[in-house]
Every structure is written in C-alpha cells, then in structure tokens.
Amino acid sequence: GDSVTQMEGPVTLSEEAFLTINCTYTATGYPSLFWYVQYPGEGLQLLLKATKADDKGSNKGFEATYRKETTSFHLEKGSVQVSDSAVYFCAQKATGSARQLTFGSGTQLTVLP
Amino acid sequence: DAGITQSPRYKITETGRQVTLMCHQTWSHSYMFWYRQDLGHGLRLIYYSAAADITDKGEVPDGYVVSRSKTENFPLTLESATRSQTSVYFCASGEQGRTDTQYFGPGTRLTVL
Numbered sequence: 001g002d003s004v005t006q007m008e009g010p011v012t013l014s015e016e017a018f019l020t021i022n023c024t025y026t027a028t029g030y031p032s033l034f035w036y037v038q039y040p041g042e043g044l045q046l047l048l049k050a051t052k053a054d055d056k057g058s059n060k061g062f063e064a065t066y067r068k069e070t071t072s073f074h075l076e077k078g079s080v081q082v083s084d085s086a087v088y089f090c091a092q093k094a095t096g097s098a099r100q101l102t103f104g105s106g107t108q109l110t111v112l113p
Numbered sequence: 114d115a116g117i118t119q120s121p122r123y124k125i126t127e128t129g130r131q132v133t134l135m136c137h138q139t140w141s142h143s144y145m146f147w148y149r150q151d152l153g154h155g156l157r158l159i160y161y162s163a164a165a166d167i168t169d170k171g172e173v174p175d176g177y178v179v180s181r182s183k184t185e186n187f188p189l190t191l192e193s194a195t196r197s198q199t200s201v202y203f204c205a206s207g208e209q210g211r212t213d214t215q216y217f218g219p220g221t222r223l224t225v226l
Contacts, residue, residue: 004155032213043117043203043217044156051213089155093213100171101215103155 002027006090006104013111021075021107023090031092033066033073038087080111119204119218127226132191134221136204143209145187149200194225
C-alpha cells in the first residue's frame with residue numbers, strides 16, 4: 001500500500017545551519033506530496049506541496065522537489081532559525097483520492113541559538 | 114472564533130468508559146477528518162466525512178464511532194475506552210475538491226488509565 005518514510009529524528013542544529021529532512025514514498029501512480037509542520041502545542045499546518053514530477057514547493061525559505069525517479073521529496077532550508085523548531089511531517093495523497101493524506105512518522109527539529 | 118476548534122484539550126478517563134471528543138469548524142468545509150497521533154506512527158486516519166450524514170472509515174476505525182448531523186460538527190466517540198486509545202487526537206477539515214490542504218485543530222490529548 002501507499003506509504004511515506006522519513007528520516008528518524010530528533011534533529012538538532014545550530015542557528016543558520018543547513019537543513020535536510022529526507023522523505024521517500026511508495027505509491028501506485030503519481031501522488032501529490034506535502035510537507036506539514038507542527039509547532040509546539042499546535043495542530044499541523046501545510047508548509048508546502050508539489051503535485052507533479054519535478055515541481056518544487058517552497059514557503060518560508062523551505063523547499064522540496066518532487067523527484068519521481070528516486071520517489072523522494074526531501075525538505076531543505078539553507079539557514080534555519082530558532083523559530084523553525086517544530087515537528088515536520090511528509091505526506092502524500094493518491095491521485096483522485098479525496099479523502100486521505102498518508103503521513104510519515106514525523107521528524108522533530110530543534111534549532112539552538 | 115473562526116477556524117477549527119476541539120474540546121476538551123485534555124482528558125483523562127478510565128478503561129471501559131465512553132468518551133466523546135468534539136470538533137467544530139466555522140469555514141463550512143465539506144470534508145472533516147479525525148486522526149490519531151502516536152509516537153513512531155505519525156498521523157493515522159480514523160474516520161472522515163465528505164458531508165453531513167456521510168462518513169467513512171479510515172485506516173484505524175476500530176473502537177471509534179463518528180456522526181455528522183451538521184456540517185460544522187464532527188464528534189468522535191470512544192464507546193468503551195481502552196489503554197491503546199491513549200493518544201493525541203486531531204480533527205481537520207478541507208474544502209470539496211481541495212482536500213490536499215487540510216486545516217487542523219489544536220488536538221485533544223486523551224489518556225486512558
């Protein structure tokens with residue numbers, strides 16, 4: 001079945017460091033891909049998305065490129081800030097599926113000043 | 114207040130008791146979802162609803178009941194709570210045809226003793 005695998009956490013970085021959180025997926029067909037972020041004590045919110053191969057989603061300095069050949073959607077940011085500390089979830093939604101996002105297990109990011 | 118709200122935010126109950134978690138959204142979104150969040154599992158879909166009086170099972174529906182008599186409300190009931198249902202529960206909503214973007218409530222932390 002469809003699944004999403006993301007790198008184990010927690011990840012701890014110093015402010016201004018480069019961030020990569022790996023995400024790979026398995027799916028039949030070509031799903032849409034997402035990164036959601038959960039700040040402490042809050043619900044998830046959409047960070048960025050890509051709906052087809054080679055699309056790049058971007059928001060708040062974060063980027064991720066839909067790589068069909070490697071079935072990946074890695075999240076990157078060139079210079080993290082303390083305020084980026086959160087849990088990041090990779091997710092997919094199957095083509096034509098109205099109902100369900102399939103989430104990865106989440107990666108806790110802590111950025112130290 | 115506009116948005117999506119959940120109540121209670123925290124709940125402690127005992128094995129065998131019935132518990133209802135409430136979810137209310139003010140956007141008139143067609144779709145509503147219930148997820149549970151457990152360490153190592155990310156978010157898993159329990160039930161979802163495409164409209165009032167239309168509900169369907171997700172990945173982990175056993176032990177849960179939902180109803181949706183009004184568009185804005187989507188309560189989740191644990192008919193006889195078990196310790197394995199200790200979790201954080203998130204409600205989400207989404208627009209018809211745009212359910213890749215889901216809007217999450219702040220969550221309910223449920224502990225079953």
